[in-house]
Amino acid sequence: MTGELFPRERAEPGPGAVHVPDWLAPARQRALVEACRAWARPPAGLRTVHLPGGGTMTARQVCLGWHWYPYGYARTAVDGDGAPVKPMPAWLADLGRTAVRAAFPDGGTAAYGADGTTAYGVGGTAHDDGAPVPAYDIALINFYGADARMGMHRDSDEQSTAPVVSLSLGDTCVFRFGTTESRGRPYTDIELRSGDLMVFGGPSRLAYHGVPKVYADTAPPGLGLAGRLNITLRVSGLGG
Numbered sequence: 619m620t621g622e623l624f625p626r627e628r629a630e631p632g633p634g635a636v637h638v639p640d641w642l643a644p645a646r647q648r649a650l651v652e653a654c655r656a657w658a659r660p661p662a663g664l665r666t667v668h669l670p671g672g673g674t675m676t677a678r679q680v681c682l683g684w685h686w687y688p689y690g691y692a693r694t695a696v697d698g699d700g701a702p703v704k705p706m707p708a709w710l711a712d713l714g715r716t717a718v719r720a721a722f723p724d725g726g727t728a729a730y731g732a733d734g735t736t737a738y739g740v741g742g743t744a745h746d747d748g749a750p751v752p753a754y755d756i757a758l759i760n761f762y763g764a765d766a767r768m769g770m771h772r773d774s775d776e777q778s779t780a781p782v783v784s785l786s787l788g789d790t791c792v793f794r795f796g797t798t799e800s801r802g803r804p805y806t807d808i809e810l811r812s813g814d815l816m817v818f819g820g821p822s823r824l825a826y827h828g829v830p831k832v833y834a835d836t837a838p839p840g841l842g843l844a845g846r847l848n849i850t851l852r853v854s855g856l857g858g
């Protein structure tokens with residue numbers, strides 16, 4: 619965002635949880651929005667998610683790599699049109715790895731699996747410097763209109779303990795980051811703006827989080843997006 623009096627600071631709302639403001643350059647944001655538009659098209663496109671309790675999620679969603687449904691993963695849109703899930707592009711998996719490195723420049727235990735044993739989780743490949751890096755094989759793309767929200771939840775349907783990578787595009791939102799213990803307080807409210815990166819791994823991998831508020835009409839004018847898009851990258855640990 620322009621006109622900022624002070625640059626927004628990187629923040630750590632929990633151990634192993636990092637907010638990196640303005641991580642994506644405007645051109646990269648535009649390219650991601652375009653990619654999301656293509657992914658949203660059928661087959662296996664944007665859908666409304668119905669919860670087992672009878673409710674519906676107000677953010678609509680499309681998946682890449684593995685299709686998430688409440689509460690598991692499939693290779694087809696089992697709660698949508700039944701079509702095969704779109705593939706996870708290698709460049710998007712790479713962006714996930716790059717994001718983890720940006721969030722944890724020194725590596726360290728915060729970047730490692732919550733169990734402290736598998737660096738970045740299973741499926742990683744050794745990088746140039748020998749550090750294992752995660753193989754991101756899931757993308758969830760959430761679209762939020764002005765009244766959409768996401769309740770407090772944990773990302774717990776994966777077998778891997780690799781960090782979750784979350785990219786924000788479009789309207790600003792309040793991202794609520796809590797503890798692994800409960801949906802309630804204590805929590806930290808963070809403003810996520812277009813281009814921001816949020817990564818949570820290590821002891822915070824299973825922390826409760828949610829989106830209580832989206833601020834309408836706050837997207838950067840040049841982005842060409844009304845509403846908010848969130849791209850969440852995860853490592854399934856489910857194997858081929």
Ligand SMILES: O=C(O)CCC(=O)C(=O)O
Nearest residue numbers: 758760773784829848850
């Ligand atoms: O929209 C966001 O920032 C969070 C999305 C999320 O938590 C999820 O998809 O599991």
Ligand SMILES: [Fe+2]
Nearest residue numbers: 771772773827
């Ligand atoms: Fe989540």
